Amino acid sequence: MTIPNVLYRKNRILLKELTKTDFKLRYQGSMLGYMWALLRPLMLFAILYIVFAKLLKMGGDIPHYPVYLLTGTTLWSFFTECTSQGIQAMVHRGDLIRKIAFPKYIVVVSTTFTALINLAINLLVVVAFALINGVTPSLSWLVVPFLILELYMLSLGISFLLGAINVKFRDIASIWEVFIQALFYAVPIIYPVTMVANTSTLAAKIILLNPIAQVIQDVRYCLITPEAITGWNFLENPMLMVAPIMIVVCVLGFGAAYFRKKSRFFAEEI
Amino acid sequence: MKEKMGIRREVIEANDTAIKIKNLHKEFKLPTERSSGLKQAIFNRLRGVKGYKIQKVLKGLDFEIKKGEFIGIVGRNGSGKSTLLKILAGIYYPSGGEVIVNGTLVPFIELGVGFNPELTGRENVYLNGALLGFSNKEMDEMYDDIWKFAELEQFQDQKLKNYSSGMQVRLAFSIAIRAKGDILVLDEVLAVGDAAFQQKCNDYFENLKEHGQTIILVTHSMENVRKFCTRAIMIEDGKIVRDGNPEKVADDYLKLFDN
Numbered sequence: 147m148t149i150p151n152v153l154y155r156k157n158r159i160l161l162k163e164l165t166k167t168d169f170k171l172r173y174q175g176s177m178l179g180y181m182w183a184l185l186r187p188l189m190l191f192a193i194l195y196i197v198f199a200k201l202l203k204m205g206g207d208i209p210h211y212p213v214y215l216l217t218g219t220t221l222w223s224f225f226t227e228c229t230s231q232g233i234q235a236m237v238h239r240g241d242l243i244r245k246i247a248f249p250k251y252i253v254v255v256s257t258t259f260t261a262l263i264n265l266a267i268n269l270l271v272v273v274a275f276a277l278i279n280g281v282t283p284s285l286s287w288l289v290v291p292f293l294i295l296e297l298y299m300l301s302l303g304i305s306f307l308l309g310a311i312n313v314k315f316r317d318i319a320s321i322w323e324v325f326i327q328a329l330f331y332a333v334p335i336i337y338p339v340t341m342v343a344n345t346s347t348l349a350a351k352i353i354l355l356n357p358i359a360q361v362i363q364d365v366r367y368c369l370i371t372p373e374a375i376t377g378w379n380f381l382e383n384p385m386l387m388v389a390p391i392m393i394v395v396c397v398l399g400f401g402a403a404y405f406r407k408k409s410r411f412f413a414e415e416i
Numbered sequence: 417m418k419e420k421m422g423i424r425r426e427v428i429e430a431n432d433t434a435i436k437i438k439n440l441h442k443e444f445k446l447p448t449e450r451s452s453g454l455k456q457a458i459f460n461r462l463r464g465v466k467g468y469k470i471q472k473v474l475k476g477l478d479f480e481i482k483k484g485e486f487i488g489i490v491g492r493n494g495s496g497k498s499t500l501l502k503i504l505a506g507i508y509y510p511s512g513g514e515v516i517v518n519g520t521l522v523p524f525i526e527l528g529v530g531f532n533p534e535l536t537g538r539e540n541v542y543l544n545g546a547l548l549g550f551s552n553k554e555m556d557e558m559y560d561d562i563w564k565f566a567e568l569e570q571f572q573d574q575k576l577k578n579y580s581s582g583m584q585v586r587l588a589f590s591i592a593i594r595a596k597g598d599i600l601v602l603d604e605v606l607a608v609g610d611a612a613f614q615q616k617c618n619d620y621f622e623n624l625k626e627h628g629q630t631i632i633l634v635t636h637s638m639e640n641v642r643k644f645c646t647r648a649i650m651i652e653d654g655k656i657v658r659d660g661n662p663e664k665v666a667d668d669y670l671k672l673f674d675n
Contacts, residue, residue: 163546245507246525
């Protein structure tokens with residue numbers, strides 16, 4: 147079985163080079179270049195902070211609220227960047243797909259890697275921000291990479307599934323852009339879960355079943371304050387506690403299988 | 417909406433067959449509507465219209481290529497030769513029949529695939545090399561030779577968009593010839609650059625031929641078919657109509673255009 151081995155090495159080389167190219171091209175021709183990877187989420191944070199923390203006075207009783215908010219916006223930015231780029235990846239790389247035989251998933255993975263690199267840079271800012279804000283480092287910080295892996299798996303699964311459909315029906319990318327705007331308000335990024343829980347416990351529980359909400363709350367819990375409400379301390383049913391993780395596993399599994407099945411015909415459909 | 421599917425296998429066996437094709441069919445679904453979005457798909461589903469028509473491009477090809485053969489595939493525009501090449505290269509999947517590829521195949525059928533105008537010549541060389549399966553380290557070793565062969569050393573750090581089209585093809589060709597594999601599949605790549613550069617290309621192909629490299633070449637140049645090929649296949653309307661001596665096939669091909 148020499149063929150798979152050879153392919154394996156080739157795939158690694160290609161993945162690395164495509165990720166590098168993607169990263170270079172994303173900020174090509176802009177004056178601040180790579181700085182935009184940092185500036186974009188920080189600007190989103192600044193806007194939300196001014197509007198919601200200063201003007202609407204949300205999250206008053208949460209310790210380190212600015213860090214709390216920044217953590218949320220950073221993870222959310224990653225999710226939106228990863229999925230919207232991932233869904234469009236096949237279409238953007240149509241020139242390669244039409245002319246070269248290679249495993250198509252590499253294109254999707256390389257695009258999502260670029261988002262992952264951006265996230266890594268932004269998390270450094272979050273950590274620096276947390277330390278300045280007086281958050282004490284603890285062992286629970288070590289859990290954060292696993293939570294990010296979970297969020298990445300979800301983003302990758304969505305990119306595979308919707309990216310494969312998007313090859314034929316380009317409407318998907320536009321629908322996703324709108325959908326993600328609505329989803330933003332269904333995830334406790336700007337508002338604290340306690341605010342929802344005070345009005346309706348059921349609504350808070352439903353919100354926490356969303357894997358994105360679960361990851362964001364868990365990261366806040368591990369990174370900033372054990373006062374953050376998470377699925378683990380709010381949902382009583384153990385089945386419901388693991389539900390978000392099950393959703394991630396299903397989305398990735400189904401997405402990858404669907405993508406694999408359809409990828410044979412991408413070259414002629416794109 | 418079940419897709420019809422053939423089989424494509426890659427094997428490594430110690431016999432003298434490079435590629436074997438049995439009863440190969442390929443058909444495409446061409447959308448009949450102008451727009452191919454979601455709206456149209458839903459309308460078509462509701463109306464019970466298919467929304468596409470089947471275009472049969474290859475209609476049952478059978479042939480076998482031995483190791484060391486230099487095959488020329490000729491035919492008019494739209495006869496199906498490029499589709500055949502893309503199936504051999506693994507870009508398209510067969511709709512019916514069987515394709516068996518024995519050995520490693522260079523996945524390069526056109527020059528300059530993946531070239532990006534916004535990147536420098538240097539960056540494009542590494543990217544193109546990665547598509548051929550070369551690591552950064554391997555590319556470092558070949559790097560100077562590639563530029564020397566292309567005769568473009570002084571443009572290395574210019575963006576590709578500032579290259580002339582001739583310069584781009586020369587660079588692409590210089591990278592492509594580094595590819596290593598048992599079978600080389602090429603679509604119309606011989607006529608590159610000016611007369612001096614063409615001489616270099618000719619020498620390169622002569623050299624490959626002498627070393628017994630298996631090559632499949634799609635071309636419209638009967639001059640090249642006569643010069644390089646050990647065997648030629650003519651395709652007409654998705655079927656093989658001639659297979660054999662390149663001189664004879666080239667003559668027959670030219671007769672197609674005599675009135």
